[in-house]
Amino acid sequence: MRIVMIGSGYVGLVSGACLADFGHHITCVDKSEAKIDALERGEVPIFEPGLDAIIEHNRSAGRLDFSKDLAAPVGDADVVFIAVGTPSRRGDGHADLSYVYAAAREIAAAVSGFTVVVTKSTVPVGTGDEIERIFREEFPGKDIAVVSNPEFLREGAAITDFKRPDRIVIGTEDPRATEVMREVYRPLYLNEAPLYFCERRTSELIKYAANAFLAMKITFINEIADLCEQIGADVQKVAKGIGMDKRIGDKFLHAGPGYGGSCFPKDTLALVKTAQDYDSPMRLIETTVAINDNRKRAMGRKVIAACDGSVRGKKIAVLGLTFKPNTDDMRDAPSITIIQALLDGGATVHVYDPEGMQAAKEMLGPVTYGNDPYEIAESADAIVLVTEWDEFRALDFKRLKTTMKNPVVVDLRNIYPVAEITRHGFSHFAVGKKTE
Template sequence: MRIAMIGTGYVGLVSGACFADFGHVVTCIDKDAGKIARLESGEIPIFEPGLDDLVARNVAAGRLSFTLDGTRAIAEADAVFIAVGTPTRRGDGHADLSYVHAAAEEIAGLIDGFTVIVTKSTVPVGTGDEVEAIIRRVNPNAQFAVVSNPEFLREGAAIEDFKRPDRVVVGTEDERAQAVMRELYRPLSLNETPIVFTGRRTSELIKYAANAFLAMKITFINEMADLCEKVGADVQQVAKGIGLDKRIGGKFLNAGPGYGGSCFPKDTLAL
């Protein structure tokens, strides 16, 4: 299948390279001329173990390319992924969706025939409705479906997470779109990866709920660490003791400085 990936940041570049490695033909599109030039010369603008080899291998095979002008790629695509930035406003977690809206307007004028438009960026609940409304306004005759497909990639293990995920979440009730998404992720069927189909708003909320729950586990074990210091208990043994309960699980129960990174702080605040 043919994929147009709008945005060559962390999510877009990793996802595009992995989809290409699945055998799809992927064109990554970005407005940043410097970034596209670096990618075309073989330079990877982010650090992710194994990504440079993955990109080089699929570029050499003719399955992965980069461009500033997505006109042809979007017109020929079976699926167009929106993987642009959604920067947050300090203090209240408000997500700036201007890049998502701009991508939707561009896509609307270029799609040709039935096309699945997929929001890969982390976006507030209801963003898919806004994307659909923009495309309907710009191109009332367009044949398309807007799908939510949140990413669950850990920095440093993103390729493994994409190729061997715990699950794939797809938010759409459109049968044609479901068929396209199943085909895009078909290689994962070899690992019997669950593909969870939900409503679009439910899918958008799953991303926030997952990150908030993981942040809560980190916060909880840190509270237990403080308590352990007061009563003379061993927090590592406490974590092991509760983590062996399958209802709780042992991941994200490592006491430390608290949660951070690029996702948990903004997503918990946004939620």
């Protein structure tokens, strides 16, 4: 099939490359000349493990190409995916759909013959209806079916998620579009792909509901962690104990500094706003959003408390900047709020992240960037573990003890057992555990 992916950001690039790997011909389109020029030079603008190899393989095979102009590829396409950004709108928190609607109008003007237009972007309920209205009223002669097909990709594991999905949600009431979408995903499985067909509005809500539920789960265990610290319990053991219940499950029960990234913050807020618009407020999600925002600030206070109540004039080494490992995504990362609290408290902050430092330079204040954990820890008054990158899981604490000014470790991801830290003579501050 000939497929066009409008938007060559995280979702569009990963989805396009993986669909090309299945044998489809994919054209990824983006208005950013710099991005397309970089891709044509073989430079991948985002960090996602394995993505560069898949892109290069399919470019060489002639199944994947890139374009700044959508008219020609869309005119030849069977399916056009819209994978543009839907950031939170300034002022009210609603999803900004201006890029989606602009792309829809350009697509409709260029299509020839029956074409399936698929919203891969995360969009509020009713967006597909509005796109269909635009097509019907502004382009009445075009034969277009509008489908919802939300993505469920985890940054750092996106290729595996795309190729071995739990489910593929497809929202459509058009029988022709149903058959086209079956063909798009047919190469996924030898027998039957886990396709879940439903109404378009239902599909749009599934994406938001899924992210909101996972965000709520994270927030729940973080509040349990706070209680654990007060009563002397261990949040990791609590999480294991409740996660063994199959009704609950053990995923997303890792206490930490709060959720961030490109999805959970904006999607929970957009769901709250949508619910308010329909006079059906979602109090649990409203509270989840508020608790998570407060938690990031609380983690800054936690670091300050670990430094005897003040960081003024002290050097703090922060390990990990991205919102999670195996990505360079800094959007809504807890590190931003934590570092700002330390800077406001008068600290000198040195940071290191394996992939996120370039993006961080556009978001962080006056911090010093280092080349490895040991460089930034030299003469530091505390080390703060913010992101659980693999290379932070086997630090040489004996070496760190000889170079740091004060042996203090604040482990906001509970990477290390208490005994592992304290036996080297460090003061240990974790999340949801007794301080040692």
